[in-house]
Amino acid sequence: MKTFARVSGFLLVCISGASPVLAAAPDANAQGFKAYEKGDIRKAHGLFEKALKKDPANPYARLNRARTTTLLQHKEDIDDACDFASNWVYLALADLSEAVKxxxxxxxxxxxxxxxxxxALKALDAYKKWRKAVSVLAGEKGVADSVLGTTSEWLYVHPGQVPLFVKLGADQRVIETRSDMSEHPTAKWKRSGQGVEIAPEKAPATPRSWTLQSRESFFNQGTAFFYELLLVPDGEVPQPASEWMSGPLVAGPITEDCS
Known part of the structure; x- marks a missing residue:
């Protein structure tokens, strides 16, 4: 009788047109996080990758893959800073950037x-620069003090040319470090609102305002990005006394000439 009742019940379901309830497929990100908490980092990494293949926009899977990428690779030496496809720092920052976005x-x-x-990622200068860029993006309080309160170092990059390092010193001097590593004072700077005002030492010495901004910096042939910090001059700079004064100045994870 019991067997007959079960069969009859199933037939009634089929006749009525109702579908049997199927269990939802297990969520790869949730499974990965369980493995992560148990310390099985490699298994967790694979599950996070599976989750991102299904949903590349999943911010939690992005965050979690940045964690496992860091844990699996942070002890490895990076032979070529411009080898983006294998540089775990850039890959982890790219996942964090997508998650934040x-x-x-x-x-x-x-x-x-x-x-x-x-x-391990947070201990690196690359992360600290990234976090400041995100602070600007988020409009967090005190970000200008954090970025500009002490000496800050920036990079002027022009395609096909050697990058030029520009330092805004605590003594209010702007110092260029040229390709021969010689340092040259070229301007004076001071805080102005949420940015700075820079005045060249030589004519034309008209002070110009620069503002803090954040932008997406793409790599791996445009398939990934991370946030980087910018100082951008307001308006165009006619005949700048130094090339870098046409801006922008960049403080981001990449400090090499990878062009």
């Missing part, structure tokens, strides 16, 4: 609170 309000606190997966 998708859901900044939810993801940024998790990044800031992380003391496990991202610990």
């Amino acid at each position: 998708s859901n900044r309000a939810a993801i940024l606190p998790k990044i800031d609170e992380d003391q496990k997966g991202l610990k």
Whole structure:
């Protein structure tokens, strides 16, 4: 009788047109996070990659893959800083950037609170520059003080030319470091609102305002990006006393000439 009742019930379901309830497929990101918490980092990494193949915009899977990428590769030496495809620092920052872009309000606190997966990444200057760029993007309070409160170093990059390092010193001098590593004072700077004002030492010595901005810097043939920090002059600079005064100045994870 019991067997007959079960069969009859199944037939009634089929006749009525109702579909049997199927269990939802397990979420790869959730499975990966369980493996991550248990310390199986390699398994977790594979599951996060699986989750991102299904949904590349998933900010939590992006954050989690940045964690496992860091944990799996942070002890490896980086022989070529411009080999983006194998540089774990850039790959982790790219995942964090995508996660922040998708859901900044939810993801940024998790990044800031992380003391496990991202610990090695957070110790690097590349991450610190990235985080300042995100601070500008988010309009966080005190970001100008954080970026410009002490000596800050910037890069002027022009395609086909050797990058020029520009330092805004604590003594208010602007110092160029040229290709022969010689240093040359070329201007004076001072804080102005959320940016700076820079006046060349030589004519034309008209002070010009520069503002802090953030932008997406693409690499790997445009398939990935991370945020970088900019100082951008307001308006065009006619006949600048030094080439870098046409801007922008960049403070980002990439400090090599990878053009």
